Amino acid sequence: MITRTPKLDRRSFIIGTAAVSAGLAVGLRIPFGASVVRAQDGSPEITAWVVIRPDDTVVIRIARSEMGQGTLTGLAQMVAEELECDWSKVTTEYPTPGQSVARKRVWGDFSTGGSRGIRQSNEYVRKGGATARMMLVQAAADKWGVPTSECTVANSVITHAPSGRTTTYGKVAEAAAKLTPPAEVTLKDPKQWKIIGKSVKRLDTLPKVTGAQVYGADLKLPGMLNAAIKDCPVFGGKVKSFEADKVKGMPGVKHVLQVGDSAVAVVAETWWEAKTALDALPIVWDEGPNAAVSSATIAEMLKAGLDANQAFVRNQNGDAKAAIATAGKKVEAVYAYPFQNHATMEPMNATAKYTPERCEVWVPTQNGEAAFAATTAASGLPADKCEVYKINLGGGFGRRGAVHDYVTQAILIAKQVPGTPVKLLWTREEDMTHGRYHPVMQSKLTGALDSAGNLTALHLRLSGQSILSAVFPQLLQDGRDNATFQGLDPSGDFTFGYSVPNLLIDHAMRNTHVPPGFWRGVNINQNAIFLECFMDELAHAAKVDPLEFRRRLMTKHPKHLAVLNAVADRAGWGKPAPQGVHRGLAQMMAFGSYVAACAEVSVTGGDKVKVRRIVCATDPGYAVNPAQIERQIAGSFVYGLSALFMEECTVKAGRIEQENFHAYDSMRIAQMPKVESIIMPSGGFWGGVGEPTICVAAPAVLNAFFAATGKRIRTFPLKNHGITMV
Amino acid sequence: MARLTINGKALEVKVNPSTPLLWAIREQVGLTGTKYGCGVAQCGACTVHVDGKAVRSCVMPVAAAEGKQITTIEGLAANGTLNKVQKAWVDHEVPQCGYCQAGMIMAVAALLKEKPKPTDADIDRSITNICRCGTFQQVREAIHAAAKA
Numbered sequence: 001m002i003t004r005t006p007k008l009d010r011r012s013f014i015i016g017t018a019a020v021s022a023g024l025a026v027g028l029r030i031p032f033g034a035s036v037v038r039a040q041d042g043s044p045e046i047t048a049w050v051v052i053r054p055d056d057t058v059v060i061r062i063a064r065s066e067m068g069q070g071t072l073t074g075l076a077q078m079v080a081e082e083l084e085c086d087w088s089k090v091t092t093e094y095p096t097p098g099q100s101v102a103r104k105r106v107w108g109d110f111s112t113g114g115s116r117g118i119r120q121s122n123e124y125v126r127k128g129g130a131t132a133r134m135m136l137v138q139a140a141a142d143k144w145g146v147p148t149s150e151c152t153v154a155n156s157v158i159t160h161a162p163s164g165r166t167t168t169y170g171k172v173a174e175a176a177a178k179l180t181p182p183a184e185v186t187l188k189d190p191k192q193w194k195i196i197g198k199s200v201k202r203l204d205t206l207p208k209v210t211g212a213q214v215y216g217a218d219l220k221l222p223g224m225l226n227a228a229i230k231d232c233p234v235f236g237g238k239v240k241s242f243e244a245d246k247v248k249g250m251p252g253v254k255h256v257l258q259v260g261d262s263a264v265a266v267v268a269e270t271w272w273e274a275k276t277a278l279d280a281l282p283i284v285w286d287e288g289p290n291a292a293v294s295s296a297t298i299a300e301m302l303k304a305g306l307d308a309n310q311a312f313v314r315n316q317n318g319d320a321k322a323a324i325a326t327a328g329k330k331v332e333a334v335y336a337y338p339f340q341n342h343a344t345m346e347p348m349n350a351t352a353k354y355t356p357e358r359c360e361v362w363v364p365t366q367n368g369e370a371a372f373a374a375t376t377a378a379s380g381l382p383a384d385k386c387e388v389y390k391i392n393l394g395g396g397f398g399r400r401g402a403v404h405d406y407v408t409q410a411i412l413i414a415k416q417v418p419g420t421p422v423k424l425l426w427t428r429e430e431d432m433t434h435g436r437y438h439p440v441m442q443s444k445l446t447g448a449l450d451s452a453g454n455l456t457a458l459h460l461r462l463s464g465q466s467i468l469s470a471v472f473p474q475l476l477q478d479g480r481d482n483a484t485f486q487g488l489d490p491s492g493d494f495t496f497g498y499s500v501p502n503l504l505i506d507h508a509m510r511n512t513h514v515p516p517g518f519w520r521g522v523n524i525n526q527n528a529i530f531l532e533c534f535m536d537e538l539a540h541a542a543k544v545d546p547l548e549f550r551r552r553l554m555t556k557h558p559k560h561l562a563v564l565n566a567v568a569d570r571a572g573w574g575k576p577a578p579q580g581v582h583r584g585l586a587q588m589m590a591f592g593s594y595v596a597a598c599a600e601v602s603v604t605g606g607d608k609v610k611v612r613r614i615v616c617a618t619d620p621g622y623a624v625n626p627a628q629i630e631r632q633i634a635g636s637f638v639y640g641l642s643a644l645f646m647e648e649c650t651v652k653a654g655r656i657e658q659e660n661f662h663a664y665d666s667m668r669i670a671q672m673p674k675v676e677s678i679i680m681p682s683g684g685f686w687g688g689v690g691e692p693t694i695c696v697a698a699p700a701v702l703n704a705f706f707a708a709t710g711k712r713i714r715t716f717p718l719k720n721h722g723i724t725m726v
Numbered sequence: 727m728a729r730l731t732i733n734g735k736a737l738e739v740k741v742n743p744s745t746p747l748l749w750a751i752r753e754q755v756g757l758t759g760t761k762y763g764c765g766v767a768q769c770g771a772c773t774v775h776v777d778g779k780a781v782r783s784c785v786m787p788v789a790a791a792e793g794k795q796i797t798t799i800e801g802l803a804a805n806g807t808l809n810k811v812q813k814a815w816v817d818h819e820v821p822q823c824g825y826c827q828a829g830m831i832m833a834v835a836a837l838l839k840e841k842p843k844p845t846d847a848d849i850d851r852s853i854t855n856i857c858r859c860g861t862f863q864q865v866r867e868a869i870h871a872a873a874k875a
Contacts, residue, residue: 068823068859201819208824209808209815211759211799215825218758226753251742272749345763345771345825345858394761394825395858428764627819631864635822638860661768661856670850672862 036177044177046135048095048106049079049128052173056156058085060129062092063100063107064117065366066204067396068635069690070628071117073202077624078122081195082129082187085169086156092203097372098387110368113401113518115591115688118624122686123187130185132176139176140167190622190683199627204392216349216364216391221421224351225254226271227413228278229424231263231434234287234654235513238262241284247277256281259412267413271425290513291654298440298512298651299336305463305508306334306444312480312509315490318502323457327448331541333534335445336715337464337526338648339656340438342519343664346394347431348406352414353421354379359386359411364393366401374404378411397639398518402471403436429659436517437649437656439465443530448502453542455553457502460488460530466509467516467523481509486523486590487695488531493592493687494524497560498535498553514651520639524590524695529644532586532699533714536706546585546703547573559682560587563596563617566678571598571615581612584703586696593620593687599673599700603708607723611641611671611701617678620687626679629689634675636694642667644698645718645725671725728788732757733801743789747781748772750788751798759799759828763856770855773829773836774798780836799828802835811835814872822859830855834869843873 037045043053051059060079066072076092095107108121133153140158141148144165152159156169190196207213232238242264244256252273259265264283268274305311324330350363352375359379365371365388372388379386393400410424426434441464448457466481475483486494488505496505519525539549547568554561564587568574577583580602587596600613616633623629646665650657658664705723706712713721728739732755739754746765751757751774760783763771767782774783775797783791802809808816811834821827830853837844837852844852849869857865 068821070822204824205816205819205821208821208827209812209831210803211757211828213824214758215761217762218752220756220758270749270753272745272753343858345761345769345823345856347762393823395823397858425762428766631819631822631861634863635860638862639858660766661764662766666769666856666858667860667862668850668856669853669862669865672866675863 044173046132046173046176047128047181048103049125050083050132052136052169054170054173056086056089056168056170058083058090058156058169060090060092061095061107063095063110064121065110065112065368065390065393065396067112067366067393067400069117069632070202070625071112072204073200074118074624074628075121075125076203077195077200078118078125079129081193082126083133084153084155087195087200089156090203094368094390096387096389097368098383100369101372101383111370111401112366112396113398115691119592119686119688126187127185130187131181134182134185135176135179136169136172138179139172143167143172143175196622196624197626199625202628213392215346215394216351216362217346217394217425219351219362219391219423221351221353224421224423225267225269225417226274227265227267227422227424228271228274229259229263229265229409229426229430230278230283231430232285232287233433234285234291235515236290237285237287237654239264239283240286243282247281250277250280253277255417257413257416259409263409265409265413265424267417267422271423275427287654293513293654294652295650302440302442302463302510305510306442306461308463308508310508311461311506313504313506314480314482314485315488315496315505316503318457320457320459320502320504323502324446324448324459327457328451329449329541331447331449331538333445333537333712333714334442335530335533336442337440337529338716339440339514339651340519340643340647341432341435341649341658341664342397342399343432343661343666344393344395344397344399347426347428348399349423349425350407350410351421351423352410354411354414355418357385360389361387361407361410362389362391363407364391364400365404366393366396370402371404371407374407375411378408379415397520398522399436402518428661432659432664433656435649435656436515438519438525439467439516439523440512440514441465441526443526445530445534447534447538449538449542453544453549455500455538458500459504462507463510465511465516467518469509469511470516481507484523485527487527487588493590495589497557497587497589498550499556500553513654520636521590521691521694524588524692525640525643525698528586528588528695529699529702532588532696533702533712536584536703537712545574550585550587559594559619560589562682563587563594563619563680566617566680567596567598567615570676570678571600573598582704582707584700584705584707586699586703588692588695590692590695591688592685593618593689593692595692595696597693597696597700599697599704601701601704601708603705606709607721608726609705609723610726611673613674613676614697614700615676615678616693616696617680618693619680619682620689621681621683621685623679623681629679630677632689633677633693636691637675637697638667638672640694640697641701641725644701644716645723648717648720667725729792730788730796731794732796733798739788741788743787745788746784747774747786747788747791747796748783751783757798757800761825761828763826763829768856769826770833771826771829773832773855775832775836778836778839780833799832802831809835810875811838811872814868814875818864818868818871820861820864820868822861826855826857830857830865834872838873844869
């Protein structure tokens, strides 16, 4: 970790007043230990995940990125549980992507998105801890000449009870590191867990309250220059010309550079000087054909997709179209969801240093390996001449995971000033107008009801943008983007929670020139609104209580139903709410977890909405750190409700119109509802935490708004209807 | 050149007087706990105290801060002892990504100076910082805890 205490490093650099080592030299085979792999300070590595220092400090390696979601602490808990170490002596560090390449991905996947950090690495990180524990015990047993079966271990202390001897991990680490790892490792039964499942304190809090934590935007390297950048405001456009001479004499300015085809940067002594000069720099853009695109033209294109004959089918049974055609009662609605920007508090940034022999990048990234790939590509250097040092993120939410455009830019700048480190920091305006946006989507939903008020058929048509087409086209399946259907799938981590006799869920893919990206929750945000608000519409059309209406369709989905029932019970669904308070429900399965919410709102003047309370339930299979799960739930609601009420990126003349928070607002503390979390892990599977709950806040609030006003809002954000959050 | 008093230290800072205080603090003085979030006084990540009052330093020119007592997040702890707001932040594990928290803490510290026992309504009126991670539930708890400390 970039915030740790300095150790000797051949590539030392300066952050603030303290010297901090850039990365880890993990994997370096230093002569003084037979086959022992050593950490930067010479301490022996027991397994790739565990380094033990002589003073008993336990260093746990974390491959995923900490961006606020708590994965660093959760993953350390997983390793520590099996390691049987003293939790108070645990510290963490990030292995570097370059070391990962050199060691054949010994730490597995670095990607930190899709709520995967813990759920997809839990087994191998626990094994990393268990293997280390067995080696440490073996080393102690060897020293004492006793069988390991006579030794016990707890809190980093190994005990041989028959002889009354004890030792600590720090004392046997050298010997343990020389042992061959055991071939077979048995993991604990979850019932035996002592650290997993406990709300231990986060490991990374203190430097965040003192100002000591160094974010990418704060980085300082000796001799470093600062860059500000402007990319063509129209996506796909290019630089035509710029008048560098007009700003070259401005204070601090060192270079005025074109960056790739589409951007111009000013490099100066300070960032403020770079930004000031860039603002004064005349640039002429070749905006290209996309300059004719607007939100209206995009909406028209999507609208046409709602009734298009051709669409990718993801989930179907029976014959929905025929059943709807002959239905006694038909309900139809069209919804639309806008582009949205991630707006991480820390704007995009990366620091790069390039020479023909080596390219190094310091970057807040959700995926060190993807940042590394961007580094090799942009530098043109082979992998063994590149390195990436990860820095904790000032927010990620998906923006810093798949696409590392800011890394590419930083390297393209650094290549033009070889040997000089350059920190590129985007302005908020650049960040807002060059995002990787939440995809734009419309949906037409058609349902058929029988005379008893049962749903006999449902057609959910999506029309809009595919993220995978733009970001990972290799993941399309015969052209179909399965990620578009999150929460609507027939099976898997995003299973549709209702049994409908005749069902059709399909997607008319309509891609735009606005680049899409993974945005916290990704496609469950709009899919949950479409589905769960429409379920509410159907229930009202059928004159059936919305909870009862859903329950009838959920008998084959007991885990979906369990979280829904939990929120209904806790919120008092079916019992009178306080005067003026109205309730709404929503449920979904996403990223492997089952989630539901019951929102309570009051509405004054028809358009001032107070979200008073949201009861949320989640079944993530296992709950590693309940206190952090509670924080992720409440935090996800802030992100989701800000989006619902306030956030839209509109397109005019090919570019995004909203340039800062005055036009793209975000919830404040006054608007925060009371969030009550029910964490109900049922075991046997690993679901995500950071994202799933985000999707149930918006439809639960919308359904409560309908209960309060009788008004159904189907296009977003709500500010476009004059509806505000108070 | 500007004469600034930051965290009790008198400093001569080589900077154009129109430079926002934020950037003088971050780039000339080298204190990076104060963050750039928006540059237009919307988000509050850059909040510092100027003569004890919470100020969004991204829109205050250095010239306007001369002769005043400026306190940044680095100056909040006294002799290595956390301020009661920082302590409450640790106890309640408020920060997630943490980027906005320095500004949030400075805004809260200024509020508690003015209103040692703020009501929820006081908090709603005074604390308008943006936090994209959504830490508000813990922020409110921690403010009340700090007020009782």
